[in-house]
Amino acid sequence: MTKSRAAFTSHSPDETAQLARRVGAQLGAGDTLLLEGGIGAGKSHFARALILSRLAEAEDVPSPTFTLVQTYDLPDCELWHADLYRLGDPDQIVELGLLDAFQAAICLIEWPDRLAELTPETALTVRFDDMLQNDTRQIEFTWTAPHWTSCVKEALA
Numbered sequence: 001m002t003k004s005r006a007a008f009t010s011h012s013p014d015e016t017a018q019l020a021r022r023v024g025a026q027l028g029a030g031d032t033l034l035l036e037g038g039i040g041a042g043k044s045h046f047a048r049a050l051i052l053s054r055l056a057e058a059e060d061v062p063s064p065t066f067t068l069v070q071t072y073d074l075p076d077c078e079l080w081h082a083d084l085y086r087l088g089d090p091d092q093i094v095e096l097g098l099l100d101a102f103q104a105a106i107c108l109i110e111w112p113d114r115l116a117e118l119t120p121e122t123a124l125t126v127r128f129d130d131m132l133q134n135d136t137r138q139i140e141f142t143w144t145a146p147h148w149t150s151c152v153k154e155a156l157a
C-alpha cells in the first residue's frame with residue numbers, strides 16, 4: 001500500500017489546538033490517531049484540544065498518564081484517549097478493551113509504539129517534532145487508508 005504524507009508547521013500551542021479541532025471535526029467511530037513524538041512534543045495538547053471540541057458539554061479532560069485510558073461519551077460514539085507510556089504488559093492492551101475501541105470508538109493513542117503488532121493498519125499517524133528550543137512544532141501526518149486523504153486536506157486547508 002502506498003503511504004501518503006502531509007506536514008504542517010505549528011508556531012504556537014494555539015495553532016496546534018486549531019489543527020486538532022479541524023482534524024477532530026472529521027473523526028467518526030472506527031477512526032484512530034496514533035500520536036507520536038517525544039515528551040513535551042505536544043501530543044497531549046493536541047488530544048486535549050480535539051476532545052474539548054467534540055464534547056457536547058464541558059467536562060474535565062484529565063491526563064491518562066496513570067490510568068492509561070480516559071473515555072468520553074460523545075453524542076454519536078465513544079472517544080478513547082490513551083497514553084501507553086506506562087503500559088507494563090502488552091496483554092493489557094486487550095484487557096483495557098483497546099482492540100474493540102479501535103473498531104467502535106474514536107481513539108487517540110499516545111506512545112502507540114507500545115501497540116507493536118496490534119497497531120491498527122487503518123490509523124492516521126500524527127508525528128510531533130520539537131526541533132527547536134521554542135514553540136515551533138513540525139506535525140507530520142502519514143497514512144495508507146484512503147479515507148484520510150480528504151480529512152488531512154480539509155484540516156490543512
Ligand SMILES: Nc1ncnc2c1ncn2[C@@H]1O[C@H](COP(=O)(O)OP(=O)(O)O)[C@@H](O)[C@H]1O
Binds near residue numbers: 015037040044
Ligand atoms: N506549537 C506547539 N504545539 C503544541 N504544544 C506546544 C507548542 N509550543 C509549545 N508547546 C507546549 O509544549 C508542551 C507540550 O506538552 P504535552 O502536550 O503534554 O506533550 P506530550 O504529550 O507530547 O508529552 C505544552 O506545555 C505546550 O504548551
Ligand SMILES: [Mg+2]
Binds near residue numbers: 044083
Ligand atoms: Mg502526553
